[in-house]
Amino acid sequence: MAETSEYNIGTQELPLMGKVNAIPEKAVEEYFTSGHRTCQGCESALIMRLMAKAAGPRSIILGSTGCMYVANTTYYSTPWVVPWMHTQLGSSGSAATGTAAALRALMRKGKMKEEPINVIAFCGDGGGIDMGVSSISAALMHAKYNLAIICYDNESYANTDIQISGASPWGANTTFTPPGKKFRIMHDCWKKNIAAMYAVGHTRCNYVATADASYPADLIDKVRKALAVKGPAFVHTLDPCPKGWDYDPFYSHKLGELAVETGLFPLWEMTDGALTYTGISARQVYGKRRRKPVREYLETQGRFHHFVEEDYEYFQSEVDKMWDDWMVPGVIPFKVNDPSKK
Amino acid sequence: MATATEQQQGAGVHLLTGSEVMAHVCRLADVDVITAYPIRPYDTVMQYVSKFIAEGDFDADYIPAESEHGQFEIVKHASACGARVFTGSSGVGWLYAMEPLAVTAGLRLPMVALVGCRALDDPGAFGTEHNDAMLVRDLGWMINFPDTAQEVVELGLLSYRVAEDPRVYLPCAIAMDGAFLTHSQATVRLPGQEEVNAFLPPYDRGDLLLHPDNPITIAPQANEDWLMEVRRQSSEAAKNAYTVLKEAHADFSKTFGVDTDPFLDEYMTEDADVVLCGMGTLSLPVKVAIREMRKEGKKVGMVRLKWFRPFPTEELRASLSRFKAVGVIDRDYSFGSPYHGGIVFNEVKAAMYGADKVPHMKGFVCGLGGREVLLEDVKLMADKVISMGQNDTADNDVDWIGVRD
Numbered sequence A: 001m002a003e004t005s006e007y008n009i010g011t012q013e014l015p016l017m018g019k020v021n022a023i024p025e026k027a028v029e030e031y032f033t034s035g036h037r038t039c040q041g042c043e044s045a046l047i048m049r050l051m052a053k054a055a056g057p058r059s060i061i062l063g064s065t066g067c068m069y070v071a072n073t074t075y076y077s078t079p080w081v082v083p084w085m086h087t088q089l090g091s092s093g094s095a096a097t098g099t100a101a102a103l104r105a106l107m108r109k110g111k112m113k114e115e116p117i118n119v120i121a122f123c124g125d126g127g128g129i130d131m132g133v134s135s136i137s138a139a140l141m142h143a144k145y146n147l148a149i150i151c152y153d154n155e156s157y158a159n160t161d162i163q164i165s166g167a168s169p170w171g172a173n174t175t176f177t178p179p180g181k182k183f184r185i186m187h188d189c190w191k192k193n194i195a196a197m198y199a200v201g202h203t204r205c206n207y208v209a210t211a212d213a214s215y216p217a218d219l220i221d222k223v224r225k226a227l228a229v230k231g232p233a234f235v236h237t238l239d240p241c242p243k244g245w246d247y248d249p250f251y252s253h254k255l256g257e258l259a260v261e262t263g264l265f266p267l268w269e270m271t272d273g274a275l276t277y278t279g280i281s282a283r284q285v286y287g288k289r290r291r292k293p294v295r296e297y298l299e300t301q302g303r304f305h306h307f308v309e310e311d312y313e314y315f316q317s318e319v320d321k322m323w324d325d326w327m328v329p330g331v332i333p334f335k336v337n338d339p340s341k342k
Numbered sequence B: 001m002a003t004a005t006e007q008q009q010g011a012g013v014h015l016l017t018g019s020e021v022m023a024h025v026c027r028l029a030d031v032d033v034i035t036a037y038p039i040r041p042y043d044t045v046m047q048y049v050s051k052f053i054a055e056g057d058f059d060a061d062y063i064p065a066e067s068e069h070g071q072f073e074i075v076k077h078a079s080a081c082g083a084r085v086f087t088g089s090s091g092v093g094w095l096y097a098m099e100p101l102a103v104t105a106g107l108r109l110p111m112v113a114l115v116g117c118r119a120l121d122d123p124g125a126f127g128t129e130h131n132d133a134m135l136v137r138d139l140g141w142m143i144n145f146p147d148t149a150q151e152v153v154e155l156g157l158l159s160y161r162v163a164e165d166p167r168v169y170l171p172c173a174i175a176m177d178g179a180f181l182t183h184s185q186a187t188v189r190l191p192g193q194e195e196v197n198a199f200l201p202p203y204d205r206g207d208l209l210l211h212p213d214n215p216i217t218i219a220p221q222a223n224e225d226w227l228m229e230v231r232r233q234s235s236e237a238a239k240n241a242y243t244v245l246k247e248a249h250a251d252f253s254k255t256f257g258v259d260t261d262p263f264l265d266e267y268m269t270e271d272a273d274v275v276l277c278g279m280g281t282l283s284l285p286v287k288v289a290i291r292e293m294r295k296e297g298k299k300v301g302m303v304r305l306k307w308f309r310p311f312p313t314e315e316l317r318a319s320l321s322r323f324k325a326v327g328v329i330d331r332d333y334s335f336g337s338p339y340h341g342g343i344v345f346n347e348v349k350a351a352m353y354g355a356d357k358v359p360h361m362k363g364f365v366c367g368l369g370g371r372e373v374l375l376e377d378v379k380l381m382a383d384k385v386i387s388m389g390q391n392d393t394a395d396n397d398v399d400w401i402g403v404r405d
């Protein structure tokens, strides 16, 4: 086989955490430090910190426009200890591809010292679930480029003042979907199932995972696995956002937990096409733990305060479908028709 | 497909299209990362480039992208990591990449792109018009307009040399007339690898390199605190491009033993009363028409602009001041502009303002959408300019030539 993908410099070996108390021992250094200006209780900023910690010093990080650029990376007060570059809102996939391609070409041609360098491009939900889908999809096709795309999902275009995106939950009050007298529910779409969509559609992408900063060891390990795998990888994180979700910053960690405990945001990883549920989600799938009702999760957030009883019921019924009807619970919604039952 | 690699690739004379020559320039420049996306007429260059790579004639990471936006973003980021890059587009494809086009210049990232000039659909049209390439003229992009396949060697190599000069660090567009140059064969003398190596140093991003050994933050949020200073630096870089280009051109002439002017291609101007001024492959019918008009005793010449950015203001003032009248031919439009003239016309007028001797100037719009510019068209334009010179009166009307009423 004379494929153009023959040359691959390989990836770094990064130890896994396993448990949260291993972090101080195995990943004590910070590569995302002071200097950012995000809101108090911003879980997306915590994702940045854990992601940089997981990647370590021999990394290049590219960041799409959004809160994690505008509020995060200001001239003269950059929080990034590793090399960092802004990329356009819809081009995290292209940024990762271009960076990985340059490193690969220059190393192969002897113009740069050979060494595995982590390439991470992050994007928000606007940048990774709406606008950047085509660039990420293209990036996930190239087996020859070692790169990770991390989509930090705060469920709105937060930086531009909280507008709905394809990742916003059904019914959410955003500045583009305010409830009113005629229509209580202005956002009548269900959240896009993005990690599964990328996983299913890109068979040369050998690692896809979902994660949440309320489970930091799991998150660090997933980022490290995304970097260790050869070829492209994708990680989707769900990040409570006090400003956009309208709650006291005190509840950020709690909401991150509730998203998983209610089954709304299942944690899983797919390695070489094999799916593994992780953490609480695994116990839920194998019947060792019951899903909490979504009501507490919804009631804690101002963006759902216009909900009436039927809205809560509808929301719960949709979550139940994910677990009861989907072929792969919480992940893949296909049903396979049985021709014998026609 | 005309098999580029079957041709002998060494130095010497070959029968090549403008696109093929551009592919040879990429090979000779040892480009590292190339991205492609299909749109006519620029895309033939990628057929040649990809064949070169498949045959092992040169080594680059070659990526067919998912859109022009991705295509230009990929090479933008590769350039930030120190890779020499090449890409290109045409018409609406170039516009689809407008966001990366703007930020590439804003971030002072060298990039060389081929624009196979094409009308902006709708309505659908493949033919050449310069409006696509011209849309980046205010952003920091350098833009040149070769008129022959041979000139693609000069402007192609100069594009890399000037774009990657640390005093400049700006992207450069090679704007080729679609079909007339991208697809037309002519005999071309290709330089040898050693000469090219002597002329073109490796791309060195210096302390702006994005690499773990140099952990910088590129393009942090600057806002009103710093943006004006950043823009000022870009303006200085664009000014430097002029000086660096002159310097590089002198070096080019010496290395490759050719004798061309860096900015202007003057034809039969020594004794001319009037000249026609324009860009790109228009020069062919203009030159032929001039030769015929000369037989009728009409002293017409041509001044062709090779570079639109940097704009050779001083050279053009010195040149055009010598004539009684000047006709500026635009293969583009600028609707609603002063006198409804084309982009080049308004730019030339602005450059001439305040010169010691300002000729009468008249604008023409012709050849849009790839319509052929005929000898009669050129003669008609020349006659209008001649009578303007003879009557010593200004004529501010901009005439559309070769158009149905």
Ligand SMILES: Cc1ncc(C[n+]2csc(CCOP(=O)(O)OP(=O)(O)O)c2C)c(N)n1
Binding pocket: A044, A065, A066, A067, A068, A089, A090, A123, A124, A125, A126, A127, A128, A154, A156, A157, A158, A159, A160, A165, B099
């Ligand atoms: C092409 C383009 N369109 C619109 C914008 C305006 N804009 C800046 S940040 C932003 C929000 C991005 O949302 P998301 O990706 O979810 O990141 P978040 O702000 O939520 O962190 C938008 C729409 C832009 N920068 N670029």
Ligand code: SF4
Binding pocket: A037, A038, A039, A040, A041, A042, A043, A044, A045, A067, A071, A154, A158, A159, A240, A241, A242, A243, A244
């Ligand atoms: S608006 Fe949300 S995502 Fe943005 S900085 Fe504040 S908490 Fe973080």
Ligand SMILES: [Mg+2]
Binding pocket: A066, A124, A125, A126, A152, A153, A154, A155, A156, A157, A158, A159
């Ligand atoms: Mg968001």
